[in-house]
Each structure stands twice: as C-alpha cells, then as structure tokens.
Amino acid sequence: MATTTSPPTPLGSPLPDAELVDAAGAVHSLRGLLGDGPTLLAFVSNHCPYVQHIEVALGEVAAEYRERGVTTIAVVSNDPVGYPQDGPDGMREQSARSAWDFPYLRDQEHALALAVGAVCTPDLFVYDGERRLVHRGAFDASSPRNGAPLTGADLRAALDAVLAGGPAPADLAPSLGCGIKWSEGFAPE
Numbered sequence: 001m002a003t004t005t006s007p008p009t010p011l012g013s014p015l016p017d018a019e020l021v022d023a024a025g026a027v028h029s030l031r032g033l034l035g036d037g038p039t040l041l042a043f044v045s046n047h048c049p050y051v052q053h054i055e056v057a058l059g060e061v062a063a064e065y066r067e068r069g070v071t072t073i074a075v076v077s078n079d080p081v082g083y084p085q086d087g088p089d090g091m092r093e094q095s096a097r098s099a100w101d102f103p104y105l106r107d108q109e110h111a112l113a114l115a116v117g118a119v120c121t122p123d124l125f126v127y128d129g130e131r132r133l134v135h136r137g138a139f140d141a142s143s144p145r146n147g148a149p150l151t152g153a154d155l156r157a158a159l160d161a162v163l164a165g166g167p168a169p170a171d172l173a174p175s176l177g178c179g180i181k182w183s184e185g186f187a188p189e
Helices: 047-068 089-100 110-118 153-163
Strands: 019-022 026-031 039-043 071-076 104-106 123-127 132-135 175-181
Touching: 026 089, 039 047, 047 123, 047 132, 047 153, 047 175, 089 104, 123 153
Parallel strands: 039 071, 071 104
Antiparallel strands: 019 026, 019 104, 039 123, 123 132
C-alpha cells in the first residue's frame, strides 16, 4: 500500500468556508456546521486501510471531545468516479460501521482539500475557536501494519492543548496515509 505523508502547514492558517455535499446530496456550508469552540477537520475515505484502522477510535475521540466543545467534521475529497467506494453509499456505510455521529461531507471538486493543503487520508486538522490552524497531524503512532497501540494520543494532545488555550505540542507526528485520489485530468499544484 502506497503512503503519503503530510507536509508542514503554516500554523495560524484560517479555516476557509466551503460548500460541501453530504451523502444524501444536501449542500452544507462548512462554516454553518461549526460550533463556538475548536474544530477537528478530518480528511478520510472509506477505502483507505489507514482510515479503516482508526475509524472507530476516531468516532470515539470525536464523541469524547464533543462533550468538551469540539466540533468534528469529516470530509472525503477522493474522486467518486474512480473510487466509487468513497461515494455516497460508501460514506453511509462507513458512518454506520464506525458509529460516526458527526457530519461527513464530499469535497468532490477538491476545493477544500486544496485550500487547506490536505494530501492524504487520514489528514487531521485542528482549528481553534477563532478558526485558525493550531495543529495538523496523525491520530497517533499506530498504523495498519506497525502493531503500535491505537490510542489517539497525538490528536488528543493537540485537542487538549487547544482547549487549554495553548499551542499543540511541536513533536507530534505528521499525517500518514493513502494519497487523496484526485479526479482524472486534475492535477493539484
């Protein structure tokens, strides 16, 4: 399985707004889904083994931190024509299988992925209440093949820091996973 590692992203980058579509075809403004506190923006996909490895635990962390004021939004930016398992039916299946109770939206034109610099799944972005990036990185040190325990330690450390009003620890790992599957003829710059 080919892997992609996320490059550094300038902290303080603003969370852009975007019009995204859910699995039922309803259009949502990203900003309209945000709460008053921090936001976890998770780029995911149904077919990626790296996402499958963390998806249940991601749902558990999202539920735990929702109680502390964190809004979680999942986004799939993969081409649903070339990767139909990442289309609406796959999104519904993944949400049900993982007990996700947060919005899961399609970025079919890749606009949000490009705006924030997402390159892989999972690619996790944490924004503070002012909608400024405070962390981008991995769920934890675990991967489908390395045997490390699945704890969510890196994401938890970032969320705890932003909730405490401080910066995320600088030593957290970058995101690692399947590269985003861009639409045919589309080449990100």
